[in-house]
Amino acid sequence: MGLLHPFIEIIEWVDDSQDTIVYRFPVQDKEIKMGAKLTVRESQTAVFINEGKAADTFGPGLYTLSTQNLPVLTELRSWAYGFHSPFKAEVYFINTRQFTEQKWGTENPIMLRDAEFGMLRLRAFGIYSFRVGDPLKFLQQVSGTNGYFDVESIAGQLKRTIVSGLTDLLGELKIPALDLAANYDEISKSALTKLNVNFQTLGLELASFFVENISLPQEVEQMLDKRTEMGVLGNLQQYAQFQAADSIKDLAKNPGGMASAGMGLGAGAAMGSMLFQTFSQQPQSAPPAPPQQPQTATCAFCGASVDAHAKFCPECGKAVEPRTSACVKCGAALKPGAKFCSECGASQATETICKSCGTKIDSDTKFCPHCGTKVE
Structure with missing residues (x-):
């Protein structure tokens, strides 16, 4: 001094x-x-x-x-x-030092339009810090001839400037309400740049700005909680059955039964009806598959429709030629005259016995592989 x-x-x-x-x-x-x-x-x-x-x-x-x-x-x-x-x-x-840990907040809710929830009333708060950037301008525009000027003397004006600028910024960014919490850093950086223009007109500089919380109205938060519960519960019918079974277990622990619990006979009957309906509701089963149509073939002599497994035509009495044959090794269905199985590759030729040495050989073999005798 x-x-x-x-x-x-x-x-x-x-x-x-x-x-x-x-x-x-x-x-x-x-x-x-x-x-x-x-x-x-x-x-x-x-x-x-x-x-x-x-x-x-x-x-x-x-x-x-x-x-x-x-x-x-x-x-x-x-x-x-x-x-x-x-x-x-x-x-x-x-x-000219930095004044830190200055708090800001919305005294009244901010009205915003949200694409999912419509009109919303949001509240927000956070902290900021500032310093005198232009001492001469600050004297001329703010403090004047005051012999003593402190932070409290201008805090109210700065808070109103912040809330006004932040409201305008949130309207410009158009961030969905559910995504606000994930964009606090981006909102803070954008607000720092935008609000500094207003601070500089007072000879001040906004050194830092942080959004700590943006809260939704209580009604919207309750609706989101319900939506979260629905996602966690999954199958509501199974959950209702579980709740009903759990209530029966609690009633069984009561020595006086349902009557002592103040439910009365009529209430007990209503409870029983409700439980019956709950447990009787079962998920709907898939509709039965349509009956398969019988496989048919056409008679080669008269052209009549014949069951695929029939041996004789019901119209002309002629023998129906087999449409398929079975593999001699694995039994797979083959076309008539097939020489090899399409499933296991086995030859479909029948076996015969060599008249000279008695060796079993395929019927389509011309000479016996053991003695060389020609097969008749």
Whole structure:
């Protein structure tokens, strides 16, 4: 703080608070001595005001005040070169550090249109941080001549700015309500860019912005819970049967039975009817398959329709030629005259006995493979 002398020789501000943005150095009824020491610490900016007009601005550092480092004030006062007399001026210190853990939230629900649920009322909240980006603009647009200005003095305006901008952003993004939680990071980044435009008009900078939660109305949440239960339950009939069986088990544990449970005879009958209907309902079985039509063939002599398994034609009495034959080895159905089985590959030739040596050979073999005798 300045020393209590007629002339101020040291100008500085030691910030002991955590939320002070602007502090006016006490110079009332005092004059600043030319050659006084000005100390501006890190995250501070000092601004000299002359008769309500902003003059010179100083960043972090140690300064000895003179006409050389007060060019604007020198020009406003029309000082001659080498002026050494004390002078009057207001000195404002602006805190330029980042103010973190600032909370925002929707006091009233945000009305949005959703493709699936129609009109919705959403609530949201989160945190943000900001700093003074342009000290001179902040003095001119916000704090003015206030000797003390803290975060609380502007918090309400910043929250309203955030909610208004976020409402507009959610309408532009058109994210489905069920997908909002999966897009918090994307919404936060987009909001940081969009809201910074409004903050900069106040000489501020939005350093960070986070959406912590966007909640749906209670009615919609209950509907989603029901939808989730339906998906978990799956087969509702089986679930109803399980619930009915479980209720019977609970009633059986009651020594007084259903009557002592306050249900009465009529209620017991109604319960029995309900349980009967529950357990009697069975899933519908598939319709029976249509009867197979009998296989038929055509008689080669008269053209009449004949059952495929008939040996004689019922019209002309002629013997029906077999349409199929059986494999001599595996029994598979073959076309008449087939020499090999299409299933096992076995030859369909019948066996015969060699008259000379008695060896069994195929009937289509011309010479006996054992003795060489010609087969008749």
